[in-house]
Amino acid sequence: MKKLPLKFYQHKDVLHIARQLLGKIVVTNIDGIFTSGRIVETEAYVALTDKASHSFNGKRTARNEHMYAPAGTAYVYICYGMHQMLNVVTNSKNIPDAVLIRAVEPLLGIDDMLKRTGKVKLDNTLTKGPGNVGKALGINKSHSGLLLLDDMISIYEDKASKLSDDQIGASKRIGVESAGADALLPYRFYIRGNKYVSARPVR
DNA sequence: CCGGGGATTATCT
DNA sequence: GATAATCCCCGGC
Numbered sequence: 001m002k003k004l005p006l007k008f009y010q011h012k013d014v015l016h017i018a019r020q021l022l023g024k025i026v027v028t029n030i031d032g033i034f035t036s037g038r039i040v041e042t043e044a045y046v047a048l049t050d051k052a053s054h055s056f057n058g059k060r061t062a063r064n065e066h067m068y069a070p071a072g073t074a075y076v077y078i079c080y081g082m083h084q085m086l087n088v089v090t091n092s093k094n095i096p097d098a099v100l101i102r103a104v105e106p107l108l109g110i111d112d113m114l115k116r117t118g119k120v121k122l123d124n125t126l127t128k129g130p131g132n133v134g135k136a137l138g139i140n141k142s143h144s145g146l147l148l149l150d151d152m153i154s155i156y157e158d159k160a161s162k163l164s165d166d167q168i169g170a171s172k173r174i175g176v177e178s179a180g181a182d183a184l185l186p187y188r189f190y191i192r193g194n195k196y197v198s199a200r201p202v203r
Numbered sequence: 204c205c206g207g208g209g210a211t212t213a214t215c216t
Numbered sequence: 217g218a219t220a221a222t223c224c225c226c227g228g229c
Contacts, residue, residue, distance in 0.1 A: 043221070045221075052221070053221085054221080061214080061215075062214085063213080063214060063215085077213090077214090077221085078212080078213055078214085078220095079213090079220060079221060079222060080210085080211070080212075080213090080219095080220055080221095080222050080223080081210090081211045081212025081213055081214090081220080082210080082211055082212065082213090082222080082223090083221095083222050083223075085221065085222090087221090100221060102221090125223090125224090129222065129223070130221070130222075131222050131223060132222090132223080141213090173221070174221075174222090175220085175221055175222065176221055178219090178220085179221095198222095204228105204229085205227105205228085205229085206226105206227095206228090207225105207226090207227090207228105208224105208225095208226090209223105209224090209225090209226105210222105210223090210224090210225105211222105212220100213219105213220095214218105214219085214220090215217105215218090215219085215220105216217085216218085216219100
């Protein structure tokens with residue numbers, strides 16, 4: 001396996017990247033512990049025009065600063081005071097497009113992921129939903145700003161698992177009701193039938 | 204299986 | 217002081 005190149009993240013269409021990230025492998029190497037998972041659900045946040053994005057209308061604060069970093073940077077923030085949310089920054093420097101990693105299918109280091117989450121046995125709740133992804137992979141806010149080509153958090157291409165269009169579903173995003181009309185945009189992507197996907201597709 | 208509500212605190216106004 | 221890109225548990229069917 002090889003890491004996704006910067007060029008992958010520099011694509012101008014964040015929706016395209018959100019779809020292409022499905023099936024890719026996230027690997028973390030944190031405090032000497034390797035864990036990994038296959039991405040099965042993502043959401044795109046579109047620079048400037050998207051009311052659901054932290055960077056809507058060019059908003060820029062200490063929290064979302066890394067959304068303005070170059071493509072291929074990790075943006076990690078805390079949600080509801082406790083959940084560490086992993087995002088991939090795309091497009092180019094100062095264009096705050098990002099993709100939220102909403103769910104993965106656990107691969108390596110399942111025992112360590114169980115320890116981190118305090119769970120006793122593997123089931124679909126281990127890495128279902130963005131808060132659980134961050135917790136299981138050992139990701140926290142201090143990792144925001146790291147380049148995904150470094151070794152702490154990286155994403156690999158898995159040539160063995162190419163997805164066809166009919167394996168990919170789309171829906172409105174989750175938990176962004178306050179974004180008004182933008183909450184209805186079909187910016188959420190998932191692998192159909194995968195049990196780690198965080199919610200049922202909305203019709 | 205599904206919906207409601209509490210937990211918990213960084214962040215922004 | 218209010219809100220939040222969530223999660224878990226509980227009760228009802």
